[in-house]
Amino acid sequence: MEFEELVKQRRSIRGYKQTPVPKEVILEIVELAIAAPSSMNTQPWHLHVVTGEPLDRIRQGNTELMMAGAKPQREIAAHGAYEGVHRERQVEIAYQLFDAMGIRDDKIMRKDWMMRGFRQFDAPVSIVVTYDRALDMATIGHFDLGAITYGLCLAAWDRGLGTVINGQGIMQSGVVREHANIPEDEVIMTCVAMGYPADEFAANDVRSTRVPPTEVATFIGFD
Numbered sequence: 002m003e004f005e006e007l008v009k010q011r012r013s014i015r016g017y018k019q020t021p022v023p024k025e026v027i028l029e030i031v032e033l034a035i036a037a038p039s040s041m042n043t044q045p046w047h048l049h050v051v052t053g054e055p056l057d058r059i060r061q062g063n064t065e066l067m068m069a070g071a072k073p074q075r076e077i078a079a080h081g082a083y084e085g086v087h088r089e090r091q092v093e094i095a096y097q098l099f100d101a102m103g104i105r106d107d108k109i110m111r112k113d114w115m116m117r118g119f120r121q122f123d124a125p126v127s128i129v130v131t132y133d134r135a136l137d138m139a140t141i142g143h144f145d146l147g148a149i150t151y152g153l154c155l156a157a158w159d160r161g162l163g164t165v166i167n168g169q170g171i172m173q174s175g176v177v178r179e180h181a182n183i184p185e186d187e188v189i190m191t192c193v194a195m196g197y198p199a200d201e202f203a204a205n206d207v208r209s210t211r212v213p214p215t216e217v218a219t220f221i222g223f224d
């Protein structure tokens with residue numbers, strides 16, 4: 002796929018076929034993703050690719066804790082609720098997704114939608130993205146993980162696979178750590194759901210908006 006087409010076509014996928022994803026295909030994707038730049042080429046990342054029973058145990062553990070009203074237990078620092086333009090953009094994409102699924106005014110189905118995130122969107126694969134704990138107090142490692150994670154999403158899309166970066170999936174990081182067997186010297190940053198997109202899942206067609214480039218970029222010293 003041409004780069005521009007790939008970037009413009011990719012979008013988050015939140016409904017998946019149950020078709021397994023071959024390990025070889027995931028390895029090809031990882032090979033492309035690790036071409037990402039990192040600070041001083043430190044490559045502080047690790048990818049824990051989980052499927053089958055261990056993934057089902059993560060879904061179950063997350064669901065039980067969230068249903069019981071457990072507080073989030075992330076390993077990365079959390080910000081408070083989004084405000085201002087950030088809140089407006091958050092609400093916009095949420096309404097786009099709810100409207101596509103026809104659940105904007107349905108409280109029960111909205112809760113069910115939220116639980117899908119804790120179930121890793123019922124995807125056949127979840128990739129837990131971690132960094133070396135030795136870098137924990139610095140944010141540069143987070144930057145590096147953003148690069149590899151976007152690479153994963155693009156390389157997957159190029160092979161007909163969908164992804165969604167899934168902050169909800171690591172909200173109960175203890176559960177993920179236990180069942181994905183994450184070593185203690187790594188910090189859990191996020192996870193990425195991956196699989197072949199389900200054809201009839203309306204939210205998969207949602208196109209999120211972007212602030213125009215002329216507002217994002219400030220040009221200095223040009224004519």
Ligand SMILES: Cc1cc2nc3c(=O)[nH]c(=O)nc-3n(C[C@H](O)[C@H](O)[C@H](O)COP(=O)(O)O)c2cc1C
Nearest residue numbers: 011012013015094118165166167168169170191209
């Ligand atoms: C760090 C991060 C965490 C995210 N967590 C979630 C999540 O928990 N649930 C979800 O549905 N989407 C999640 N997303 C996906 C974003 O909502 C999505 O990337 C954004 O709305 C832009 O849409 P697009 O990916 O379709 O371009 C996350 C994305 C990032 C980068």
